[in-house]
Amino acid sequence: MSRTIKFEQVVEAAASLCGRAACFLPQDVKESLLAAGKKETGELGKDFFRQYEENFKIAEADHLPLCQDTGFAVWFVEYGTDLKLDKGDIYAALNEGTRQGYTAHFLRKSIVTDPLFDRKNTKDNTPCIIHLTLVEGDQLKLTLAPKGGGSENMSALKMLKPSDGRAGVVKFIVDTVVAAGGNPCPPTVVGVGIGGTMEKAALLAKTALLRDIGKPSADPRYAELEKEILEKINASGVGPQGLGGDITSLAVHIEWHPCHLASLPVAVNINCHAARHAQVIL
Amino acid sequence: MTKKLVAPFDAETVKSLHAGDRVLLSGKIWTGRDAAHKRLCALLDEGKELPVALENELIYFVGPCPAPPGFAIGSAGPTTSGRMDAYSPRLIDACGLAGMIGKGFRSAEVIAAMQRGPAVYFAATGGAGALISRCIKKAEVAAFEDLGPEAIYRLEIEDLPLVVAIDCYGKSLY
Numbered sequence: 001m002s003r004t005i006k007f008e009q010v011v012e013a014a015a016s017l018c019g020r021a022a023c024f025l026p027q028d029v030k031e032s033l034l035a036a037g038k039k040e041t042g043e044l045g046k047d048f049f050r051q052y053e054e055n056f057k058i059a060e061a062d063h064l065p066l067c068q069d070t071g072f073a074v075w076f077v078e079y080g081t082d083l084k085l086d087k088g089d090i091y092a093a094l095n096e097g098t099r100q101g102y103t104a105h106f107l108r109k110s111i112v113t114d115p116l117f118d119r120k121n122t123k124d125n126t127p128c129i130i131h132l133t134l135v136e137g138d139q140l141k142l143t144l145a146p147k148g149g150g151s152e153n154m155s156a157l158k159m160l161k162p163s164d165g166r167a168g169v170v171k172f173i174v175d176t177v178v179a180a181g182g183n184p185c186p187p188t189v190v191g192v193g194i195g196g197t198m199e200k201a202a203l204l205a206k207t208a209l210l211r212d213i214g215k216p217s218a219d220p221r222y223a224e225l226e227k228e229i230l231e232k233i234n235a236s237g238v239g240p241q242g243l244g245g246d247i248t249s250l251a252v253h254i255e256w257h258p259c260h261l262a263s264l265p266v267a268v269n270i271n272c273h274a275a276r277h278a279q280v281i282l
Numbered sequence: 283m284t285k286k287l288v289a290p291f292d293a294e295t296v297k298s299l300h301a302g303d304r305v306l307l308s309g310k311i312w313t314g315r316d317a318a319h320k321r322l323c324a325l326l327d328e329g330k331e332l333p334v335a336l337e338n339e340l341i342y343f344v345g346p347c348p349a350p351p352g353f354a355i356g357s358a359g360p361t362t363s364g365r366m367d368a369y370s371p372r373l374i375d376a377c378g379l380a381g382m383i384g385k386g387f388r389s390a391e392v393i394a395a396m397q398r399g400p401a402v403y404f405a406a407t408g409g410a411g412a413l414i415s416r417c418i419k420k421a422e423v424a425a426f427e428d429l430g431p432e433a434i435y436r437l438e439i440e441d442l443p444l445v446v447a448i449d450c451y452g453k454s455l456y
Contacts, residue, residue, distance in 0.1 A: 044302075044304075044445060044455075047304070047443075048407055051407045051410050051413055051443065052407075052409070052410060054410075054413050055407075055409070055410040055411070055412050055413040056412075058412040058413055058416065059357075059412035062353075062412065063350070064347075064350070064353075064356065064357050064411075064412040064415060065347050065356065065357040065411060065412065066357070066409065066411065066412055067357060067359055067408075067409045067410075067411045068344065068345060068346050068347045068356065068357040068358050068359050068411040068431075069345075069359075069361070069411075070347065070357075106347055106348045106349070106350045106356050107347060107348075108345065108346070108347040108348070108356070108357075108431055109430070109431070110345075110431075121430055123430070149361075149362075150361065150362045150385070150386075150408065153362065181386060181387050181456055182385055182386040182387065182405065182408070182456065183362045183364065183385070183386035183387070185385065185408035185409040241385065241405055241407060241408060241445075242385075242386060242387065242405075242456055243405060243445060243447060243455045243456070244455060272408070272409050273409050274409040
C-alpha cells in the first residue's frame with residue numbers, strides 16, 4: 001500500500017520550518033545555555049550568557065531570527081518507501097519551500113551562485129542542501145538544520161593514520177576548536193564524525209549536531225571520549241565569544257562508522273550557541 | 283564598570299579605551315562586510331573619493347536580515363572580523379577609521395595599524411542578532427545598494443552592548 005501526499009503540502013511544511021528553525025531555539029539548547037550560564041565564572045562570560053537568554057526570548061516573542069546569519073538550509077530527510085508525491089520530487093519541493101520560507105519570514109539570503117568566480121547572491125537562499133535517507137513506511141520526516149558561515153568556516157576534516165589512535169583524535173578535535181577562538185560564536189556544540197570514508201566522516205559530524213545537547217553516545221567508549229574532549233576544550237579558557245571563560249563548548253557529540261583498515265578519518269563540524277534545528281513529520 | 287560612548291568619536295576617546303572595558307555605544311556608525319570593504323579599497327587604489335567618510339567613524343561588520351514590517355532592521359549581529367583583516371589596515375591608515383565592531387580575533391597587521399591609528403576594536407555578541415536589533419533605531423542604505431545585505435548602511439544605535447576586545451595599545455583579550 002502506498003500513500004500519496006501533495007507536493008504543495010511538503011512545500012508549505014518546509015517553508016514553515018524555515019521560520020521556526022530561525023526564530024525558535026530548541027528546548028534542549030535553551031536548557032543547556034541556562035545551565036552553562038550558571039557554571040560560568042568569568043565576568044564577561046556571565047554577561048554573554050545573560051545576553052543569549054535575552055536574545056532567544058526576544059527572537060521568540062518578536063519572531064526575529066536568533067542570528068542574522070540564517071544560514072545554508074541543510075535538510076535531513078527520512079523518506080518512507082511507501083510514500084509518493086502527487087507531482088514533482090522531494091528535491092524540488094524542499095527548494096521551493098526554502099525559497100518561500102526565507103522570503104516570507106524575512107530571513108537573510110546568504111547563498112551565492114558560484115563559489116569562486118561570480119559569487120552573485122541567488123536572492124532566495126536556494127539551492128538548499130538535501131541529505132536523503134530511505135526508510136520503511138509511508139511517512140516523511142523533515143529536519144532542517146540551518147547552518148551559519150561563521151561556525152562552518154571553523155570546521156575541519158583530517159585523514160589521520162590508524163597509529164595516531166585515540167590521542168591523535170583527541171588532539172585534532174581539541175586543537176580545531178581552540179584555534180577557532182571566538183569566530184564560531186562559542187559556547188559551541190562540537191559535532192564529530194570518526195571513521196567511514198572522507199565524505200562519510202563529514203556527514204557523521206553534521207548529523208552529530210542534531211543530537212539533543214549533552215546526550216552521550218550510546219557506546220560507552222565514545223561517551224567517555226566525548227567527556228574527555230569536552231573537559232579539555234573547556235580547560236582552554238577560550239570562553240564565551242572567545243573572550244575568556246570556563247565554557248567554550250556546551251557538548252561534544254561523536255558519531256562513528258566502520259572504516260577501511262588503512263584509514264582513520266576525523267571530521268569536526270562546529271555549531272554556534274544558536275544551535276538551530278526544527279523537525280516535522282508528514 | 284560600563285562606559286557610555288557616542289560615535290563617531292576622536293582619537294582621545296580611542297586612547298581612553300582598554301581591552302576588557304564594557305561599553306554601551308550610541309550614535310551613528312557604518313556597516314560593511316567583505317564585499318563593501320573590497321570596493322572601498324578598490325576606490326582608494328583608483329584614487330577616487332569614497333562614498334562614505336571614514337574619519338573618526340566606526341564600521342560594524344554585519345549583514346542584517348531584512349526588516350519585517352514595523353521594525354527598523356532585522357536580526358543584526360556581528361560577522362567574523364577576520365575576513366576584513368586584508369582591508370582594515372588600509373582604512374585605518376588612509377582614511378582615519380577610529381574603530382571596528384565585529385567578532386573574533388584580528389591579524390597582527392590589523393593590530394599594528396590600530397596602534398598607529400589609533401583605532402579600537404570592539405566585540406559585539408555573536409549570535410545575539412535579535413537582541414542587537416533592538417539597539418538599532420534607524421537603518422538607511424548609504425552606498426553599494428546592489429550588494430543587498432552586504433551594502434553599506436548608516437545605523438543609528440542606542441546602547442549597543444560591546445566589549446573592547448583589542449585596544450590601541452596592542453592589548454588583546456584573544
